Amino acid sequence: xxxxxxxxxxxxxxxxxxxxxxxxxxxxxxxxxxxxxxxxxxxxxxxxxxxxxxxxxxxxxxxxxxxxxxxxxxxxxxxxxxxxxxxxxxxxxxxxxxxxxxxxxxxxxxxxxxxxxxxxxxxxxxxxxxxxxxxxxxxxxxxxxxxxxxxxxxxxxxxxxxxxxxxxxxxxxxxxxxxxxxxxxxxxxxxxxxxxxxxxxxxxxxxxxxxxxxxxxxxxxxxxxxxxxxxxxxxxxxxxxxxxxxxxxxxxxxxxxxxxxxxxxxxxxxxxxxxxxxxxxxxxxxxxxxxxxxxxxxxxxxxxxxxxxxxxxxxxxxxxxxxxxxxxxxxxxxx
Ligand SMILES: O=C(O)CCC(=O)c1ccccc1C(=O)O
Ligand SMILES: [Mg+2]
Numbered sequence: 001x002x003x004x005x006x007x008x009x010x011x012x013x014x015x016x017x018x019x020x021x022x023x024x025x026x027x028x029x030x031x032x033x034x035x036x037x038x039x040x041x042x043x044x045x046x047x048x049x050x051x052x053x054x055x056x057x058x059x060x061x062x063x064x065x066x067x068x069x070x071x072x073x074x075x076x077x078x079x080x081x082x083x084x085x086x087x088x089x090x091x092x093x094x095x096x097x098x099x100x101x102x103x104x105x106x107x108x109x110x111x112x113x114x115x116x117x118x119x120x121x122x123x124x125x126x127x128x129x130x131x132x133x134x135x136x137x138x139x140x141x142x143x144x145x146x147x148x149x150x151x152x153x154x155x156x157x158x159x160x161x162x163x164x165x166x167x168x169x170x171x172x173x174x175x176x177x178x179x180x181x182x183x184x185x186x187x188x189x190x191x192x193x194x195x196x197x198x199x200x201x202x203x204x205x206x207x208x209x210x211x212x213x214x215x216x217x218x219x220x221x222x223x224x225x226x227x228x229x230x231x232x233x234x235x236x237x238x239x240x241x242x243x244x245x246x247x248x249x250x251x252x253x254x255x256x257x258x259x260x261x262x263x264x265x266x267x268x269x270x271x272x273x274x275x276x277x278x279x280x281x282x283x284x285x286x287x288x289x290x291x292x293x294x295x296x297x298x299x300x301x302x303x304x305x306x307x308x309x310x311x312x313x314x315x316x317x318x319x320x321x322x323x324x325x326x327x328x329x330x331x332x333x334x335x
Contacts, residue, residue, distance in 0.1 A: 003076035005037035005045075005097075009067045010331050011060070014292065014321045021129045023153040023184025024054050030290050030321070031060050033067060034331060037074075037096045046328075047096025048295035050265045051088040055289075056219075056243030057266035058086045080269075087244045087268035094270050095298035120144030124178060125316030129154040131163050137171060140316070147176040147211070147312035152193065153184025161196065168200060173207045176312065180214035183240050187224055190216035197234035211311075212259050212285075215239040222251065229258045237261050237285060244268055245276065252280060261314070262306075264299035265289035277306045287314035292321065294328070 011033050019028040033049040049067075053059040058066075066089050070078065079093045124147040125140040127133035133150050140148065150167070152160050164179075171177065185193065190213075197210040212235035217225050219241050229236045237259035242248040245268040248260060262284045267273055277284060286303035288296070296315065303313045321327065 005039050005074055007035065007037060007070055007072055007074045009033050009035040011064060012292070012327075012331055014327065016290065017320055017322065018128070020126070020290065021154055022151050022180070023182040027290075030292070032291065032295075033060075033063055033092065034292075034294060034328070035067070035092055035096055036332070037093075045096040045099050046294050047092040047094075047099075047298070048265075048291055049088045049092035050289050050291040050295050052263075052266055052289050055263070055266060056240060056247065057088045062086065063089050063092075080271075082269075084244070084246055084268060088266050090269040091265055091267070091298070092295070095295070098270065099298055099301075120316075121146045122312055123147070123316045124149050124176075124312040124314045126151070126314075130160075131166075134163065134166055134170065137167075141172065141175075145316060146174060147178065149178040149180055149214070149314060151182065152179050153181035153189075157185075157189050157192065161192075164196070168206055168208050171208055176209045176211045178211050178214060178237075180239070181216045183215045183218040185216045187217065187221070190224075190228060194228060194232040194234050194236075198232050201233050210234055212237040214261060215241065219247075222254065222256075226255060229256075235259055239263075239287070242267075245272055248276065252282065259283045259285055259311075261285050261287050263287045263289050264302045265291045265295050270298070270302055273302065274306065281308065283309055283311075285311045285314065288316075292327070 013029055013031050015029050019026050035047045035049065037045045049063045051057040051060050051063055063086065066086055079097060082090045082093060120143055123145060125145040127148050127150040128136050129151040137148060193213055193216065197213065200206055200210060214237040216236060222241060225236060235258060238251055238256060239261035242251050242260050243263065243266060248267065260282045264286065266289050284306060286307060300315060307313065
């Protein structure tokens with residue numbers, strides 16, 4: 001796309017098919033902004049601003065204020081100077097520019113947006129927190145998933161360790177399991193989980209792989225997580241700690257050599273993310289912010305470009321919305 005665009009935007013609210021429960025709380029409705037850039041030749045680029053303020057991005061209101069103060073005609077210069085305090089806006093506008101080569105499956109039943117079932121082993125699916133995981137995994141396995149992520153730090157650790165014991169004796173041997181604490185464990189609990197996973201790793205009768213424990217401690221406990229990362233076999237992945245490009249660079253600069261969970265939708269500028277990943281070859285796992293199909297497509301593009309080590313991407317379609325393929329027409333009634 002060229003560098004002068006007509007800019008339009010609409011905010012949206014969409015209820016998840018299944019709410020997400022983490023240490024941060026319960027999340028039922030995704031709110032965001034869909035933007036459309038039309039260049040002088042009439043080419044259209046769609047973008048999505050999908051903030052998660054409780055995770056480290058700007059708030060929806062801050063993103064709306066930014067959009068409202070923009071003129072109807074904007075330029076590349078405006079887009080590539082969006083401040084770092086607005087990472088979800090940086091992603092939404094830049095990806096609209098990059099993907100400006102045509103419609104997003106609009107009007108074609110949105111089939112561009114649905115992940116082919118044949119490739120679901122490349123995706124990680126979220127198991128519900130708590131003992132519901134024991135019932136849900138089989139449906140996802142039958143759909144084709146082979147990597148699962150289970151949220152911990154939601155219930156009492158004794159209860160979660162009990163469910164974990166049942167889970168690892170139930171899941172097929174070839175499964176990869178990720179545990180995501182969302183920063184909700186104490187230092188002692190993190191040590192207990194890591195020791196438990198190391199003991200499992202040493203048990204030849206249970207070949208199931210615990211791929212990593214994600215964000216065991218809160219963001220401010222970086223030094224403790226750095227120390228834990230050298231004390232156990234089980235890998236640790238940072239997520240909340242590296243939510244934005246600024247945090248990502250900071251943790252890398254402070255010596256993090258482990259896994260980095262990248263949420264393209266809120267990390268910030270895709271062009272700067274590419275530069276960082278190419279420069280430092282980090283071990284990245286790409287992860288959804290429960291965006292709609294518009295940001296999902298842009299995020300999957302980045303994941304395909306930047307993924308290393310064949311790690312499944314956290315974009316399982318299990319949290320999809322209703323009417324995924326018609327909602328854009330409903331939102332943008334002149335399509
Ligand atoms: O990464 C995944 O596997 C799924 C996405 C996910 O877990 C998530 C989705 C929204 C907000 C926070 C998180 C998280 O990883 O903590
Ligand atoms: Mg996480």
